[in-house]
Amino acid sequence: MDESFEKEKALVLMSGGQDSTTCLFWAMRNFKKVSAITFYYAQKHEKETQIARHICAKLNIENKLVDMSFIKDVVISNLFEGSGDVYQPHPLNAEVPSSFVPYRNLLFLTIAAGWAGTVGAKHLVTGVCETDYSGYADCRDVFIKSAQATLNLATDFKESNIVIHTPLMRLTKAEEFRLAEELGCLEFVLKETLTCYNGVETMNDFGKGCGQCPSCGLRKKGFDEYRENRVIV
Amino acid sequence: MDESFEKEKALVLMSGGQDSTTCLFWAMRNFKKVSAITFYYAQKHEKETQIARHICAKLNIENKLVDMSFIKDVVISNLFEGSGDVYQPHPLNAEVPSSFVPYRNLLFLTIAAGWAGTVGAKHLVTGVCETDYSGYADCRDVFIKSAQATLNLATDFKESNIVIHTPLMRLTKAEEFRLAEELGCLEFVLKETLTCYNGVETMNDFGKGCGQCPSCGLRKKGFDEYRENRVIV
Numbered sequence: 001m002d003e004s005f006e007k008e009k010a011l012v013l014m015s016g017g018q019d020s021t022t023c024l025f026w027a028m029r030n031f032k033k034v035s036a037i038t039f040y041y042a043q044k045h046e047k048e049t050q051i052a053r054h055i056c057a058k059l060n061i062e063n064k065l066v067d068m069s070f071i072k073d074v075v076i077s078n079l080f081e082g083s084g085d086v087y088q089p090h091p092l093n094a095e096v097p098s099s100f101v102p103y104r105n106l107l108f109l110t111i112a113a114g115w116a117g118t119v120g121a122k123h124l125v126t127g128v129c130e131t132d133y134s135g136y137a138d139c140r141d142v143f144i145k146s147a148q149a150t151l152n153l154a155t156d157f158k159e160s161n162i163v164i165h166t167p168l169m170r171l172t173k174a175e176e177f178r179l180a181e182e183l184g185c186l187e188f189v190l191k192e193t194l195t196c197y198n199g200v201e202t203m204n205d206f207g208k209g210c211g212q213c214p215s216c217g218l219r220k221k222g223f224d225e226y227r228e229n230r231v232i233v
Numbered sequence: 234m235d236e237s238f239e240k241e242k243a244l245v246l247m248s249g250g251q252d253s254t255t256c257l258f259w260a261m262r263n264f265k266k267v268s269a270i271t272f273y274y275a276q277k278h279e280k281e282t283q284i285a286r287h288i289c290a291k292l293n294i295e296n297k298l299v300d301m302s303f304i305k306d307v308v309i310s311n312l313f314e315g316s317g318d319v320y321q322p323h324p325l326n327a328e329v330p331s332s333f334v335p336y337r338n339l340l341f342l343t344i345a346a347g348w349a350g351t352v353g354a355k356h357l358v359t360g361v362c363e364t365d366y367s368g369y370a371d372c373r374d375v376f377i378k379s380a381q382a383t384l385n386l387a388t389d390f391k392e393s394n395i396v397i398h399t400p401l402m403r404l405t406k407a408e409e410f411r412l413a414e415e416l417g418c419l420e421f422v423l424k425e426t427l428t429c430y431n432g433v434e435t436m437n438d439f440g441k442g443c444g445q446c447p448s449c450g451l452r453k454k455g456f457d458e459y460r461e462n463r464v465i466v
Binding site: 064071093111117138149153155156 | 297299300301303304306307308309325326329335336338339340343344346347348350351370371373375376379380382383384386387388389390393
């Protein structure tokens with residue numbers, strides 16, 4: 001990590017899940033000042049916005065909430081409240097799960113960049129990860145790099161060019177638990193975060209959620225792996 | 234123009250101004266089917282959304298209206314209703330006019346790409362122009378090309394990759410009037426469109442608007458030039 005970042009402000013894209021919460025702790029360690037932004041977009045697991053706010057309040061982090069529920073009237077996804085089964089293929093591409101919300105991450109990053117300019121931050125931190133990206137193209141490193149270039153070309157505010165940080169990009173879920181341990185937030189992540197697509201809270205349940213959805217599956221597998229390897233690491 | 238486009242669908246980003254209306258006629262000439270998308274974002278010249286809808290209704294073009302008024306709570310601009318003087322420098326960069334809305338065009342293009350996927354269009358048409366771009370970085374060709382790459386990396390929907398068309402990119406205002414003449418829509422453009430920042434309608438007034446704002450200034454200068462050169466072209 002570039003030491004100069006210690007004097008600067010970062011804005012964390014905060015969903016209330018394991019990934020973004022781990023990123024929040026990572027940012028708190030690496031930047032002088034950290035704030036957060038959370039998006040409501042009529043997602044099935046709407047509870048995550050409440051949990052994001054709850055986590056930020058607990059950590060004394062300012063959190064900007066942006067209502068982007070207009071997305072559900074624009075793009076097709078089964079992640080929206082009242083829509084179909086998230087396990088089916090996406091109607092626009094059979095290779096992609098129907099939980100995919102086209103352009104979601106680009107919208108989030110763009111709005112976050114706008115808010116970062118308003119509060120004087122130039123660093124964005126997001127928990128996207130391409131190791132187990134589940135067919136979500138907008139979690140890949142190549143997308144994030146391209147988005148950063150596009151955001152900076154959109155404003156030409158040279159001295160305050162946006163930098164996007166993705167501390168989880170190449171980690172497995174097990175390695176992410178390990179990072180949380182190193183950051184001293186493993187117990188917090190396990191007890192306070194919500195990752196489940198079906199909105200089943202994991203409070204005091206060590207990473208289980210509903211145990212059925214793809215997100216819970218990934219989390220459980222990762223936690224088991226992390227525990228198995230813990231002694232020998 | 235690639236002849237294969239004649240069999241395809243295009244979505245025009247429609248503000249109700251001269252530029253987007255000329256683009257709408259350009260798209261109607263070049264594509265099999267054309268629809269439009271209009272954004273309400275608490276802009277001072279809110280009348281433009283009504284005019285955009287009026288123009289589309291007149292031309293029998295479907296128009297999707299998207300409310301993006303959340304932008305005014307996220308980014309800084311004097312283009313929003315109730316904000317300060319649009320002639321001042323922008324607080325985030327003194328070289329940019331305060332009417333600049335950071336990331337506006339990226340948000341518009343991203344939402345338009347989302348809607349294009351939903352209605353089965355892969356071509357977006359936007360009236361941005363770098364010839365007289367007024368310090369708006371997101372009107373430059375380099376930004377548009379980068380945005381197209383980012384949008385397609387965001388979805389990886391290979392067969393339906395988005396193509397962004399910018400028929401006005403390198404035209405002067407006078408050349409744009411000339412294009413409108415070629416497309417047979419000059420009178421329509423002069424009588425029906427609204428370009429003025431202050432929302433003064435140009436109906437039956439051949440491109441004058443309030444006559445004071447930068448946008449009216451550009452339009453008037455361009456129209457005068459077009460008229461002067463008309464006989465000799």
